[in-house]
Amino acid sequence: MYSIGDLSRRTGVKAPTIRYYEQMGLLEAPERSEGNQRRFAKAELERLAFIRHARDLGLTINSIRQLIGLSGHADRPCADADRIAKEQLASVRDRIAKLQKLEEELERIATCCTGETVGDCYVIRALSDHSLCGHEH
């Protein structure tokens, strides 16, 4: 039996966040002590590790809820779980591509500023004038 603080230390998830996950239905309401404090079993520790891991991978609370729903039915085809992971992968790749364009452009903007005052600052001119951009966005 772990207190919320134990769980927090073991998983690196802050206590208010654990309560939030419970509220969002990712964790089941745990047992309580006589004084109404949460007492978690090992299964909950493992589930929280799962949630933490999935969040680190960028899955939304909703996706995680779906995965938890799936894992309750070990006999069902795993195509859904696979689909969720693939969707997540696609979205991550998309975000990377967008950020790389930004990187390129910010690089140009931030390294080309040779002006002494704001009046001739390349940063500000580049932000004002889209035509200075290397590409569309």
Added chain:
Amino acid sequence: MYSIGDLSRRTGVKAPTIRYYEQMGLLEAPERSEGNQRRFAKAELERLAFIRHARDLGLTINSIRQLIGLSGHADRPCADADRIAKEQLASVRDRIAKLQKLEEELERIATCCTGETVGDCYVIRALSDHSLCGHEH
């Protein structure tokens, strides 16, 4: 003189978002028609394009407010503008690095699932078990 809809079409920023920017102090309160509708001058169109561009680059509303503050004083050194751009670049690079780790891991997870049912689904096992990860996160 542009209506809010004109401005929206010209900059690709939705009308409610334009009002929001005004409320946040990024745009000055524009003139109004007799019937209390916003009428924007060309300067506001340009400033909105600036804001749009900066938002596309991932700058926060706060950073943009700072830049707008700077650009009002064309005689001040542009080191601040430069710093804001550099900070932004660093944060973008950071995000890219993190996402690339995720990509790697999701790739492994999503392409290795050969199980037929959730019970032996690699996706779910990998999410539960951090030790299956290729690296720390």
Added chain:
DNA sequence: TCTTGAACCTCTAGTCACTAGAGCAATTAG
């Protein structure tokens, strides 16, 4: 056994950058 201080409880509100909707008023095209 008592006491102290840390950890815990619930509840509300705040964050960011919008977005959606209700319920009206003004403008514009035919």
Added chain:
DNA sequence: CTAATTGCTCTAGTGACTAGAGGTTCAAGA
């Protein structure tokens, strides 16, 4: 002149937490 479109303000919702108030419980030392 009328109908359709566009605009107005205001409130509330989003996601995933985080912070704070104001109170209760627990565990360890004296």
